Amino acid sequence: MTRQKRSDDWGFPRWRPYGAKSRDAARVRLCDRVGCDLPGDRPAPKSPNSKERWYFCEGHAAEYNKNWNYFVGLSKEEAAKRAAEEEAGASAFRRSAHYQWGGPGDGTRSRDEMRALSVLGLDSDAEYKEIRTAYRQLAKEHHPDLKQGDKDAEQRFREIQAAYDVLKAAEERKTGKPA
Structure with a gap:
């Protein structure tokens, strides 16, 4: 009976995901901003109501989304429906404000x-x-x-x-x- 050799694969995300079968380095998508070498792991819509996405690093995603209006081109009913759907997904954050986890700053001021x-x-x-x-x-x-x-x-x-x-x-x- 042949004994199995223990794997030295700790699966560090920098090289490959945990449990990966291959020992090759994982492919990393770079930021879509020209000249940026950081990983592009933050999706952002290319245009309003579009399924196509840009993939930016954290800094460029924040810059891109700063003045973005997600309700452009929608009727009042559609905008209200979208806002309600987004609020429904953020209810845990809203409830956490009761415990001052979601409050302003570091929580020392009201x-x-x-x-x-x-x-x-x-x-x-x-x-x-x-x-x-x-x-x-x-x-x-x-x-x-x-x-x-x-x-x-x-x-x-x-x-x-x-x-x-x-x-x-x-x-x-x-x-x-x-x-």
Whole structure:
């Protein structure tokens, strides 16, 4: 009886898939973007409502899809049907938001805080000192006493004040003392 030799094939994906019968290197499709040497493993439609696909690397797929409108050329009913189908496939992500897995940023700030930071023109990781400085600067710029009769400046000042109130309350909750 002949004893079988143990295989040294660990199936590293770089060379071949697991359990491959052949020991030849696996063929890798390159990115369809001219001059790119990365693997093209992200499919993107060539035109709206088409089955044909380009295959890009992650960076080029993001660039290609940035301004893509999947609803172009569809009637309102068809667009609504497609949107409903896509939402049905993303229900797990929507449910995960309840557990703050799908929330904004790293989960340390609420959506209201993120909106408030965008009103003040700050990044999501801004410290309270930066928030206070940005608030004071914007409040001085848009204060109704400086721009009397300007309704836009008045509205902008209200938005800035509301954003600061949200962030101030969050800071007080976090530290346990008045900000």
